[in-house]
Amino acid sequence: MVRRIQLNEELLRIDRLTTSFRIADDYYAAVDEVTLSVGTNEIVAIVGESGSGKSALAYSIMGLHTRARIEGSIYYKGQDIASLPLSKLNKLRGKEIGMIFQDPQSALNPLMTVGDQIEEVLLLHRPELARKERRRRVIELLTKVGIPRPEHATGLFPHELSGGMRQRVVIAIAVANEPKLLIADEPTTALDVTIQLQILDLIRKLKNESGAGIILITHDLGVVAEMADRVAVMYAGQIVEIADIYTLLAGARHPYTRSLLQSIPAAGEAQSRLHVIQGIVPSLQHLPREGCRFRSRIPWIDESAHEAEPKLHEVAPGHFVRCTCHSDFHFPVHKEDDRHHAIS
Numbered sequence: 324m325v326r327r328i329q330l331n332e333e334l335l336r337i338d339r340l341t342t343s344f345r346i347a348d349d350y351y352a353a354v355d356e357v358t359l360s361v362g363t364n365e366i367v368a369i370v371g372e373s374g375s376g377k378s379a380l381a382y383s384i385m386g387l388h389t390r391a392r393i394e395g396s397i398y399y400k401g402q403d404i405a406s407l408p409l410s411k412l413n414k415l416r417g418k419e420i421g422m423i424f425q426d427p428q429s430a431l432n433p434l435m436t437v438g439d440q441i442e443e444v445l446l447l448h449r450p451e452l453a454r455k456e457r458r459r460r461v462i463e464l465l466t467k468v469g470i471p472r473p474e475h476a477t478g479l480f481p482h483e484l485s486g487g488m489r490q491r492v493v494i495a496i497a498v499a500n501e502p503k504l505l506i507a508d509e510p511t512t513a514l515d516v517t518i519q520l521q522i523l524d525l526i527r528k529l530k531n532e533s534g535a536g537i538i539l540i541t542h543d544l545g546v547v548a549e550m551a552d553r554v555a556v557m558y559a560g561q562i563v564e565i566a567d568i569y570t571l572l573a574g575a576r577h578p579y580t581r582s583l584l585q586s587i588p589a590a591g592e593a594q595s596r597l598h599v600i601q602g603i604v605p606s607l608q609h610l611p612r613e614g615c616r617f618r619s620r621i622p623w624i625d626e627s628a629h630e631a632e633p634k635l636h637e638v639a640p641g642h643f644v645r646c647t648c649h650s651d652f653h654f655p656v657h658k659e660d661d662r663h664h665a666i667s
């Protein structure tokens with residue numbers, strides 16, 4: 324088959340994006356000077372523990388924060404959409420840029436039928452379509468996302484569908500207008516494993532068919548390994564490592580990435596041999612803002628290994644790592660019977 328889609332034509336470029344929330348009388352950055360690009364026909368995964376700023380980043384791209392302070396730029400096809408008035412942004416959202424939300428239950432309107440909800444986004448962005456054509460498109464979309472008996476499904480309400488079917492409807496809505504950029508925020512978290520695989524397969528198929536760029540947000544490195552072309556690892560609001568998937572899986576450098584990778588069980592490996600990352604991501608107000616943000620979680624590494632103001636260093640073409648501590652990093656040495664850390 325002839326491949327018509329060009330790889331990696333730049334679609335989105337986020338430049339020093341900082342998203343801060345007001346808590347008491349101060350603003351605290353949940354996304355801190357993030358720079359990242361996404362090409363056409365590319366899946367960029369954003370990975371990190373809960374609280375690392377992944378959703379705050381996704382919502383910033385979509386312009387969905389109502390009370391946050393946004394600094395920096397978000398260029399979509401060369402146009403800075405961070406500073407667009409809402410009326411113009413609304414023309415892009417749901418058309419050029421689609422989003423699949425984490426929880427299909429709350430992403431859908433419980434009082435509207437599936438068919439009406441899909442028709443609504445078509446009506447909003449493609450008013451030129453006649454009613455009959457819209458209806459035809461709804462059936463086509465439901466078929467595409469693998470909903471059985473699509474004609475019948477159009478008349479159902481969300482509560483009449485299983486979680487997996489509801490997520491398919493959310494995807495049908497997100498792709499209804501053939502977006503060029505799709506943001507999927509933990510699209511399979513609420514689903515059981517078999518359904519997860521089907522939904523991921525569906526997202527990959529959509530990318531292959533349309534050449535869309537996809538940002539896939541997840542805390543699951545298994546999903547990353549299956550899906551991503553490139554990976555950005557976030558910790559405490561910052562990107563700490565970016566690389567293509569092969570480099571990341573085989574040659575991760577940042578202590579946080581290495582700890583994440585160490586904590587997934589390899590086939591046949593006993594759970595007790597795994598490294599479990601000590602501590603938790605600090606809350607927004609208590610994030611360390613100076614020096615290496617990860618240093619309190621690797622206390623056995625000498626302080627002198629860290630940079631005073633950690634930057635992203637390009638250690639190989641396209642492979643960036645924050646802070647110098649990666650070059651001295653090693654896992655702690657334990658007695659055989661005391662191999663893993665407890666989460667404190």
Ligand SMILES: Nc1ncnc2c1ncn2[C@@H]1O[C@H](COP(=O)(O)OP(=O)(O)OP(=O)(O)O)[C@@H](O)[C@H]1O
Nearest residue numbers: 344353371372373374375376377378379380606607
């Ligand atoms: N509207 C808000 N107001 C104040 N703080 C917020 C707000 N939204 C997010 N935060 C804080 O910002 C930080 C990053 O949150 P975010 O939801 O982006 O993390 P995440 O990596 O997506 O985690 P999860 O996987 O749990 O969704 C957290 O400390 C969170 O409590």
